[in-house]
Amino acid sequence: MNATRNTLAVLVDNEAGVLSRVARLFSGKGYNIESLAVGTTDEPEISRITIEVVADDKQINLLSNQLRKLICVHSVKVLKAEHAIRRELVLIKVMADNFGKRNEIIQIANIFRASIIDVSKSSLTIAVIGDESKAEAIQNLLKEFGILELVRTGMVALERGQYTIDEQTKEKGEFDYGKNVL
């Protein structure tokens, strides 16, 4: 089976130590986390972790089943690229020490619907939202001006359509039913 980049959405208790429990499961099983984003959900006691990892279908099933064994994990969903929307925010600080360069960079930003969020005499900071191809494209164009710093939030993702990660509304697959036995 081909290993591809997979997105896992994990609902967890918003408590100390939970992120390290989840993250160490990946390293413990021999996987590198490609991208990680964590934040609270509409319920403050629950956080949502979005993790991207390179693995094949079988490995992803095993990983999600291992995750479901953690007491702090409420729910795990594998988000297939074709059924999910994925976005990340990238902040790029670019060298721009004269009017011409600034103008050019602003034009590029406009094409990508990116916003200029900071300006100084010698630099511009751009915020762009998108998936990795968009971030990569703008990065390539800005490279020649000199990228001073770049930071990304990590990918976040939601399923398309009415289905959610919630047990009640989620699409039932064989390995998706409920929590793994404790």
Next chain:
Amino acid sequence: MRLNGAKILLECLLEQDVDTVFGYPGGTILNVYDELYNYGDRIHHILTAHEQGACHAADGYARSTGKVGVCFSTSGPGATNMVTGIATAYLDSSPIVCITCNVSLPLIGKDSFQEVDITGVTMPITKCNYLVRDIRHLADTVREAFAIARSGRPGPVLIDIVKNVTAEETEFEPLPRQEHGTSGRLGELMRRYDFKPPEPDMDDIRKLADMIRAAQRPMLICGGGVVRARADRLFRDFAHKIDAPVAITVMGAGGFPGQDELTTGMIGMHGSQASNMAVDECDLLIAVGCRFSDRVALKPATFAQRAQVVQIDIDRAEINKNVETAHHIVGDARRVLELLTPMVPQLTHPEWKKQVFSRPTETEYDEHPGSLTPWQVLSTITRLAPDDAIISTDVGQHQMWAIQHFHFDYPGQLLTSGGFGTMGFGLGAAIGAQVGHPEKRVIHITGDGGFRMNCNELATEQYYRLPIITVVFNNGTLGMVRQWQNLIYHQHYSQTTLDRAPDFVLLAQAYGLKGYRATDVHEFESAFRDALASGSGCVIDCAIDIDEMVRPMVGGGEHITHFMID
């Protein structure tokens, strides 16, 4: 009522019907031990020589009684000394609750004296662990920890309590165990997930029943899940109904009677010819509570290559993990077998059985006149010891010989570190089993290497008058490692020869126990008879030849019938 944290902890243990705790005191857990002083009539504390021994004892107690084992230790080195014990319990799914105390909250994170982040250290080897920083969460946490340790696939849970919590006071409401799931955090957890194992899917069961009816050459593997679920009777009825040979894993020993006519013996690296060949030739392989570890499915790609593999396991994460299955049922072994057996007719497979049992189910070992062989020791024990004697082992050659030779009849009769392979497990586990079963004889089979690791627990054995018989297979070497060096590493016996102190007979005497030396079968027999009759703990040092091997053997990663030695 208003109680301090230490009292709340002990009251919570009583709620769980805990009457025995293994442990070792120290600075941060002093408040708990101070209260324990007043609970002596209800909670029996066994003071071991080392925290690792306490942890193995709690594990042995849990494995042999089926109850949750409990151990105490202090912070820092006390807590880290338990780590090997916790990992041993984790790999073999044994339910224990380890209670450690940490430094007081203001000292946490300051690299204080005897401070360690034990919840961080034990994260990968516990089902769950807790750091209790607020006394109001203490009772709930203990209740949750016990529920998690024993539910589903059992395993170790660790509770780390900061010292000031054990001294502070709060309101405590006693709650009978059956009501624990109705309130607090545990109630919330139980509303969120069902703590009961998933009810097996009836369509899956029917499908398996059809597969069984269609099979010409069915084969069963009895794994550790049968033992943990205490599903031995149901498994036996099932095996006889479908008339299939049964191979037993190390962890499955006791899940199926060792002398049953359907037993093909052990399977895997040191499995019998009958077991390993049958797994290779069968057309349907049903593994119950077995995760196909690399010591069973040595080469997953060719394992049971002619068969449809069916896995029955309580843990969904085990399905397809090591071996690709054609069908699986997620559920408790007991429940699945209860539903499955009535769905299949009485079958017979005389030809298939004839084929399987044409090969030896046990290894024939040579006798060397004038010297003592492992086989003679084990046969003598079998002949003289009570049938229900509990056997605990360390890890290595003696472990494999013991499991190959003894016929285990009930779950919990064999205590061995199967998954983690912990040398030094045996004596601690034997202590736990003997405390849990004062009426039974406990025999501890060990090697000179493994025994030397944790023989300090002889002090515990002596003090509590535990009549454990330790039989040391003393070949003056790390036998299993030497066997690999002999077969694979060109007889380079690098750092495996143990031609050194102590003299185990004198060692036993130093601990106030009787020591025997046996150099031939007659000496062993008289020593063992004496040991059985005396009813007190002892050590029998058996002189075994340095080049005895465990046979047969399949090399790691090799196809299961590629025997390196027969």
